[in-house]
Amino acid sequence: MYTVEGLRQRIRVARGEEPADLVLRNARLVNVCSGECYPADIAIAGGRIAGISEPRGTYGGQQERDLEGRWLAPGLMDGHMHIESTMLVLSEFARLVVPRGVTAVMLDPHEFANVSGIAGIRFVLETARGLPLDAFVLLSSCVPASQYETPYRPLLASDLLPLLSEERVLGLAEMMNMPGVLNGDEEVLAKIAATLNHGLVVDGHAPGLQGRDLCAYAAAGISSDHECTTVAEARERLRLGMWLMIREGSAARNLEALLPLIQELHPPRAFFVTDDRDPLDLLERGHIDSMVRRAIELGLDPVEAIRLASYNTAQYFRLSDRGAIVPGALADLVVLDDLRTFQVESVYKSGQLVAQGGRLLIEPEAGQLQDLSNTIRIAALREEDLRIAGRPGPVAVIGIEPGQIVTRHLQLEASLRDGEIVADPERDLLKLVVIERHHASGRIGLGLVQGLGLKRGALASSVAHDAHNLVIAGVSDHDILKAAQALAAMGGGFALVVDGELRASVPLPLAGLVSAAPISELVARLRALDEAAAALGCTLEHPCMTLSFLSLSVIPALKLTDQGLIDVERFAQVPLQS
Numbered sequence: 001m002y003t004v005e006g007l008r009q010r011i012r013v014a015r016g017e018e019p020a021d022l023v024l025r026n027a028r029l030v031n032v033c034s035g036e037c038y039p040a041d042i043a044i045a046g047g048r049i050a051g052i053s054e055p056r057g058t059y060g061g062q063q064e065r066d067l068e069g070r071w072l073a074p075g076l077m078d079g080h081m082h083i084e085s086t087m088l089v090l091s092e093f094a095r096l097v098v099p100r101g102v103t104a105v106m107l108d109p110h111e112f113a114n115v116s117g118i119a120g121i122r123f124v125l126e127t128a129r130g131l132p133l134d135a136f137v138l139l140s141s142c143v144p145a146s147q148y149e150t151p152y153r154p155l156l157a158s159d160l161l162p163l164l165s166e167e168r169v170l171g172l173a174e175m176m177n178m179p180g181v182l183n184g185d186e187e188v189l190a191k192i193a194a195t196l197n198h199g200l201v202v203d204g205h206a207p208g209l210q211g212r213d214l215c216a217y218a219a220a221g222i223s224s225d226h227e228c229t230t231v232a233e234a235r236e237r238l239r240l241g242m243w244l245m246i247r248e249g250s251a252a253r254n255l256e257a258l259l260p261l262i263q264e265l266h267p268p269r270a271f272f273v274t275d276d277r278d279p280l281d282l283l284e285r286g287h288i289d290s291m292v293r294r295a296i297e298l299g300l301d302p303v304e305a306i307r308l309a310s311y312n313t314a315q316y317f318r319l320s321d322r323g324a325i326v327p328g329a330l331a332d333l334v335v336l337d338d339l340r341t342f343q344v345e346s347v348y349k350s351g352q353l354v355a356q357g358g359r360l361l362i363e364p365e366a367g368q369l370q371d372l373s374n375t376i377r378i379a380a381l382r383e384e385d386l387r388i389a390g391r392p393g394p395v396a397v398i399g400i401e402p403g404q405i406v407t408r409h410l411q412l413e414a415s416l417r418d419g420e421i422v423a424d425p426e427r428d429l430l431k432l433v434v435i436e437r438h439h440a441s442g443r444i445g446l447g448l449v450q451g452l453g454l455k456r457g458a459l460a461s462s463v464a465h466d467a468h469n470l471v472i473a474g475v476s477d478h479d480i481l482k483a484a485q486a487l488a489a490m491g492g493g494f495a496l497v498v499d500g501e502l503r504a505s506v507p508l509p510l511a512g513l514v515s516a517a518p519i520s521e522l523v524a525r526l527r528a529l530d531e532a533a534a535a536l537g538c539t540l541e542h543p544c545m546t547l548s549f550l551s552l553s554v555i556p557a558l559k560l561t562d563q564g565l566i567d568v569e570r571f572a573q574v575p576l577q578s
C-alpha cells in the first residue's frame, strides 16, 4: 500500500536528508537489471529500497550492517507450485524455505480445491497471512481435471469470480483443459475472460500442444507453460510470446533439458518453477535455490540464474515492485557467502532480518487452520464390492514408469480364480481400486497395476490426483479394505496394511493432503513407510508419490478413477477386458 508519507520518507532517505531504517554496507550487489555485480551500500526505509551508493558511502541509518563484501541478491520466487505436494502447511513450509532465500511463491491450490472447493482455496489464502514470505494464489481453473474424475464439487466461473479481487490473487492457474479451450467451452472461456478483464494472468498447461492449436491456446490469452520437456517445445512457445516456466519438481525434472535454450537465447520470458516437490526432496535437495545452484553448475551465468528465479518471475506476474535491488522495490534480499554455490548467509523480508545461518529468526503465525479435517466420507464397504468378474484372456493393466507420472497401457494375461480376476504378486500384478470419498456414494473404480513390486499387503493413499478419492493397490481384498478403513480413521494420508494390521502410516488430516506437523516428523514417518514397503518387495523409492498419480485422468496413458479405467490417449473410459 503506497502512502504520501511513505513516499516522502523514501525520497528524503534517498537524498540523504534523513537516516535510513537500515543501511547494508559493503555489499557486492547482484544487479539482475543490468546483469552486473559491483560493490555498493543499500539504504532501506519503510521495508523498501530507498537508495544505492558506492560502498562505504554517505548513507546513514538507525541500524547499519557491514556485509564485509558478501553478495547481495534479490529474494527468490517460485512461479508455480502446489503447497499440497509438500504435505506441509504454509508456516512449516516457510520455516524450511525462507532460510534458503525464498521470499515469494505463487500457489495453485487445486488439490485443496478438489477436496474442499472454495473453502480449500480460502484456507490457503488465510494461512498465507503473517508469514515471512509472500504467498500468492492463482485460482484453480480445472476442478475437476476432467469429466472422468469426481471431486467434492466442480468449480465454476461464478465460484471463482469473487476471488479475482482478492489482493493476493494474481490470476488463473494452469489451464489443463486444452480441449475445452480449443473447442470454445463456455465455462472455460468465461474463467479466462473474467481473469483477463481483471488485468491478471492465465497460466497454461499444454504438454504436446503445437502449431495452430498452440497459437489458438495463446490467442485465448493463456501466457505460459510449465510442461515443456524439449528445447523444440520451449522454443515454439517463446516464439509465440508465451512465458517459459522451467520446471524442476520431484518427479518432473526439465531444467537440464531446457538449459541449452536459455544459454542460446537468454530469453527474458523464462523463469524457474518447482510445481510439485515432496517433503523428502525439499529437505534433501532444497527448493528454488536448488534450481539456481544447479543451473550455475550446468554453466549458466550466476546473475542470469538468479534473474530466472526472481526478476523474470515478478515481471510475468506484473509485480513491478519486487525481483530486483533497485530504489522503490521491496527490500526482499538474500545475503550470500558464495555466489556460485548460492550459499545463503541471511535473508531479509521487507527490510527485516528473518533468517540467518539456515534458521528462521521469527515464528511464523500458523494461521487459523479452518476445519479441513474429517474430509473422508466413504460408504461401508465389503470384500465382495472389490470383486472383478473376468474370463481367460488379456486384461488392461496400468504399467508404472518409475520416477514418472505418465503410465503405460499394458494388455497382459489375466490371473483368474473362481471366475474372478485376482492379483498375482509373482507377476507383480496388484489389484488397484479407487474409492469415492467425498460423498460416501460407494462408487469404486477397479483395475490392475504393474510396477509397485509389493508381494503382500496393501498400500493406500488419500492423495490421488486430482479428485483425491482413495487409491489403493494390494494383493488381497481384505488388506485393501482394511487400508481404506485406516485412511478414513486418520482423516487421510498414507497407510500400509499387511494381514489386516496397520504396518506403517503417514497421517495427513488436513483435507487428507497435508499435516500441520513439523517436517522432521512428517519425513520420519514417510521414510518409515517407504522402508516398510521396501521390506514387502516394493521396488519404488517413494511408492506413495507414484500411487498418488495413478488416478490423474489428464496424464497419459492409462489411469483409474472412481468412475473406472480411463484411456487418456483416447480420452475415453475403457473396460478391463474388451
Ligand SMILES: [Mn+2]
Binding pocket: 110, 111, 465, 466
Ligand atoms: Mn494435482
